[in-house]
Amino acid sequence: MADKRIGIVVGSIRKDAYTKKIADFLIENTPEGYHFEQINIAELPLYNQDYDEAGAPAAYDVFRKEVASKDGIIFITPEHNRSIPAALKNALDVASRPYGKNAWDAKPALVISSSISGISGFGANHHLRQTLTFLNMPTLQQPEVYLANVQDYFDESGKLSKKDAADFLLKALDAYLNFAAKF
Numbered sequence: 001m002a003d004k005r006i007g008i009v010v011g012s013i014r015k016d017a018y019t020k021k022i023a024d025f026l027i028e029n030t031p032e033g034y035h036f037e038q039i040n041i042a043e044l045p046l047y048n049q050d051y052d053e054a055g056a057p058a059a060y061d062v063f064r065k066e067v068a069s070k071d072g073i074i075f076i077t078p079e080h081n082r083s084i085p086a087a088l089k090n091a092l093d094v095a096s097r098p099y100g101k102n103a104w105d106a107k108p109a110l111v112i113s114s115s116i117s118g119i120s121g122f123g124a125n126h127h128l129r130q131t132l133t134f135l136n137m138p139t140l141q142q143p144e145v146y147l148a149n150v151q152d153y154f155d156e157s158g159k160l161s162k163k164d165a166a167d168f169l170l171k172a173l174d175a176y177l178n179f180a181a182k183f
């Protein structure tokens with residue numbers, strides 16, 4: 001049987017993003033039977049509804065096809081001003097349209113949030129969950145994944161080295177893959 005394809009959407013477009021390092025950790029720990037890959041959101045022009053009639057930027061088509069090809073999506077997001085970063089909201093909007101062609105539809109999702117404070121991206125996590133409800137993405141409820149003080153998770157080479165965080169992420173990943181297999 002072909003590997004299940006899981007897309008990873010990182011909410012930060014910053015080159016040294018902690019959220020990207022979390023994505024790298026999950027990709028390094030891809031279980032057998034799965035293929036994990038990051039879907040890049042950094043090159044998507046700002047969504048404009050006019051594109052739905054007048055023709056969209058080429059990057060939209062590539063992105064929508066990438067999303068549509070996945071069996072599930074893992075979102076890893078930081079918090080910007082108590083919500084998700086604009087780049088992530090833009091990506092969600094781009095693949096949700098044109099109307100009636102929502103590429104996210106029915107794809108099981110995992111939400112991971114992080115921050116450099118103790119609040120761990122709670123606001124972003126739940127704003128994202130609100131949008132995923134409208135996009136019709138069944139989303140793992142437990143465990144919730146909030147990563148606090150994420151700047152302390154990595155060694156000098158940028159690898160995740162905090163053992164309890166690594167163990168928890170793998171446990172959440174396992175719960176998500178079991179959940180996603182039901183759809």
Ligand SMILES: Cc1cc2nc3c(=O)[nH]c(=O)nc-3n(C[C@H](O)[C@H](O)[C@H](O)COP(=O)(O)O)c2cc1C
Nearest residue numbers: 012014017018019020078079080081082115116117
């Ligand atoms: C525009 C902006 C807004 C931010 N707002 C929040 C916030 O609301 N809550 C929070 O915990 N951290 C906030 N931060 C700090 C981020 O947690 C921090 O920059 C983090 O490293 C971003 O994640 P990344 O490393 O994946 O890019 C903000 C950072 C920026 C640039």
